[in-house]
Amino acid sequence: MRSNLPTLIFLLRTTLASPYFRNNVPVEGPPAEPGSPDFWTKLLVSVGLVLAGGVFAGFVVGIYDRSSLSA
DSSP, X not given: OOOXXXXXXXXXXXXXXXXXXXXXXXXXXXXXXXXSHHXXXXXXXXXXXXXXXXXXXXXXXXXXXXXXXXX
């Protein structure tokens, strides 16, 4: 019979790494009020990151399509 010790260790480490068991994580505070400069900064950074992700995904698809044509 195989030892289940590596599996048990993996499951234990995964469970303990779960954010549901971390109670000592510092909370940032209340969210930014809509209309405040902090709100607009976070909104613009979020939109910029989403658009950048779309651009990079397009690059990957373009490179993949280009490589399949040359084969």
